[in-house]
Amino acid sequence: xxxxxxxxxxxxxxxxxxxxxxxxxxxxxxxxxxxxxxxxxxxxxxxxxxxxxxxxxxxxxxx
Amino acid sequence: xxxxxxxxxxxxxxxxxxxxxxxxxxxxxxxxxxxxxxxxxxxxxxxxxxxxxxxxxxxxxxxxxxxxxxxxxxxxxxxxxxxxxxxxxxxxxxxxxxxxxxxxxxxxxxxxxxxxxxxxxxxxxxxxxxxxxxxxxxxxxxxxxxxxxxxxxxxxxxxxxxxxxxxxxxxxxxxxxxxxxxxxxxxxxxxxxxxxxxxxxxxxxxxxxxxxxxxxxxxxxxxxxxxxxxxxxxxxxxxxxxxxxxxxxxxxxxxxxxxxxxxxxxxxxxxxxxxxxxxxxxxxxxxxxxxxxxxxxxxxxxxxxxxxxxxxxxxxxxxxxxxxxxxxxxxxxxxxxxxxxxxxxxxxxxxxxxxxxxxxxxxxxxxxxxxxxxxxxxxxxxxxxxxxxxxxxxxxxxxxxxxx
Numbered sequence: 521x522x523x524x525x526x527x528x529x530x531x532x533x534x535x536x537x538x539x540x541x542x543x544x545x546x547x548x549x550x551x552x553x554x555x556x557x558x559x560x561x562x563x564x565x566x567x568x569x570x571x572x573x574x575x576x577x578x579x580x581x582x583x
Numbered sequence: 584x585x586x587x588x589x590x591x592x593x594x595x596x597x598x599x600x601x602x603x604x605x606x607x608x609x610x611x612x613x614x615x616x617x618x619x620x621x622x623x624x625x626x627x628x629x630x631x632x633x634x635x636x637x638x639x640x641x642x643x644x645x646x647x648x649x650x651x652x653x654x655x656x657x658x659x660x661x662x663x664x665x666x667x668x669x670x671x672x673x674x675x676x677x678x679x680x681x682x683x684x685x686x687x688x689x690x691x692x693x694x695x696x697x698x699x700x701x702x703x704x705x706x707x708x709x710x711x712x713x714x715x716x717x718x719x720x721x722x723x724x725x726x727x728x729x730x731x732x733x734x735x736x737x738x739x740x741x742x743x744x745x746x747x748x749x750x751x752x753x754x755x756x757x758x759x760x761x762x763x764x765x766x767x768x769x770x771x772x773x774x775x776x777x778x779x780x781x782x783x784x785x786x787x788x789x790x791x792x793x794x795x796x797x798x799x800x801x802x803x804x805x806x807x808x809x810x811x812x813x814x815x816x817x818x819x820x821x822x823x824x825x826x827x828x829x830x831x832x833x834x835x836x837x838x839x840x841x842x843x844x845x846x847x848x849x850x851x852x853x854x855x856x857x858x859x860x861x862x863x864x865x866x867x868x869x870x871x872x873x874x875x876x877x878x879x880x881x882x883x884x885x886x887x888x889x890x891x892x893x894x895x896x897x898x899x900x901x902x903x904x905x906x907x908x909x910x911x912x913x914x915x916x917x918x919x920x921x922x923x924x925x926x927x928x929x930x931x932x933x934x935x936x937x938x939x940x941x942x943x944x945x946x947x948x949x950x951x952x953x954x955x956x957x958x959x960x961x962x963x964x965x966x967x968x969x970x971x972x973x974x975x976x977x978x979x980x981x982x983x984x985x986x987x
Contacts, residue, residue: 533920533929534974535882550971568606572599572885575627575920577646 522558522582523567530578536570543567586611586899589672589680591662591827592688593617595625596861596884598645600686603892605650609899613654614680616672618661621711622647627881629714630738631922635746638718640711662689667831667854684895687828687839687847688860688888691821691879696730698817700792704799706816708735720814723747728802728812730789732759734921736818737776741923744779751810752776753784753802763934764954764966765941771948771968772923779924784808821879823863838863838877843913845891855898858891860884869912870982871933871963878917878933886915916982926968932956932981934964944977946970953977 523543532552536544542563545553559567564581571579588604590597590613597615604613617623624643633643657674665672665687671679693707706717717739721727725748729736732754740750752759758769759776773783784804792815793801799815823838832849834840839847839859845866846853859866861884865875890913921928937956944965946952951969955962955977961984965977 532971534971535918537975538916538918538978546972546974548972550974569885569889572602573882575625575881577625 521561521564521567523554523556524580524582525552525554526578526580527552529576531576533575535573535575536579539570539573540566544570586683587681588613588684588686588895588899589682590615590686590688591665591672592686592690592824592861593619593621593656593658594623594688594690594861594884595645596688596690596888597686598623598647598651599885599888600688600860600892601651601654602648603888604686604896605648606889607892607896609892609896611683611899613651614657615654616657616660616662616674616680618659619710619712620659622656622658624711626709627920629711630708630735631742633714634718634721634739634742638711638715643711662827664827664829665831667857670856672827683856684899685857686860686891686895687825687857687863688884689824689827689863691823691862693817694820694822696789696817696819698789698792700794700799700815701797704792704794704797704815706814708739708816708818709821717814717816721746721748725749725813726811727751727814727816728753728789728799728810729816729818730754731818731820732756732783732785733818733820734760734763736816737772737923738921739816739818740776740781741779744776744781745924748814749811750781751784751802751812752781753787753789753804755786755788757786759783759785763930765934765938765956767941767943768948768954768966768968771952772928774949775924775926784810821862823877825863834865838865840875841866843867843869844894845887845913846894856895858895860887860891864891866913868914868917868933870914870916870984871936876933876936880917880919880930882918883915916978918978927971929967929971929974930964931974931978932962932964934966937963945973 623645693709729752760769787804790805791803799812802810802812825835845858865877934956940957944953944955954966956964
């Protein structure tokens, strides 16, 4: 599984950070940081939810 | 024979329901019935950036997971009734659809006030078609009168100012956004709007609308104030679309009363093969208490769809009511945002239930700030003005139910 965030449309809402904190985090400036590009399969449910709650549909889960 | 789930509602809740039914292992037929002509699309931009630039279905359409490629979308079709005893829904054209499982995700409709002008002379902002109509009239020489100083009204006002229009906002309350946010924050947001050139008429209602050729030319308020008006926007809240569920013994007094598994409750207990999703679901949230509430926040359709789909799939697999109650508590963190000018306001939890004890937790309401809403000393909601970097801290505090 590969996580791709289109940073050109991301607006740092941070919804993903709560759905999948292992994978997404806001830094001290409030900007999104993807911690793991290829998360373990055990995180799929959380990562899918992160993609679902993104207000900008900026997150794609591949594979 | 293959089982069929009928999803009534073609918005975010309907889409997520279909996707989550597949994710929960449902392999039968899924039919989604939606009364709009469009496949599911995102609504938040409709009162914000969607009014300023290119707006079409393509710019707001939701992606759909491959798992729902085989879903049947019956669009432009409204369901007028459901019969839980025969397991059928009836469409406006008279056709009946039989179901093994039913998902109610019909959302809300913009509320209308009784006014002395036809609805065609008054805009609302709920659907893509609504927004497309309004957008064409938001020109720099327009004079808007926005009735209602809630989130939609304030967002439309801000967007119209950005576009250069003249904007008046009328509301019977003394402060904008007072009900969801409280007096102090509402007043601070009023100052921001006034700084950007919006004129408020608070404690006022619309008494009369002047029309020419069916379109507004002026608005008279209840104190006699006369406002010029070329575009009238009604933003006075919403009402749940639940009339089609009448006759099945449900509590439809405010949306659909549900248990924490999202099953609708009748006198004899929960209905086994029906679930409720999104804005119309009135459910208890273990994050707060046992009180069922409707929550029209961004993430609730997605969260309730996931929960409801699991409930429904478990029912269809093993229709044994006793075995159905999900073990884990249902405790979604409600969240939404509002963009007004260069300000992003973000809300977590339920500020509305903590309105008696509101504290500025940090910052300055005229700059960036965090406002906490408390019940019995416990933080139940936070609204951030800017301060995105503090988002995680406060959301964690609410989740932990700790005192701020």
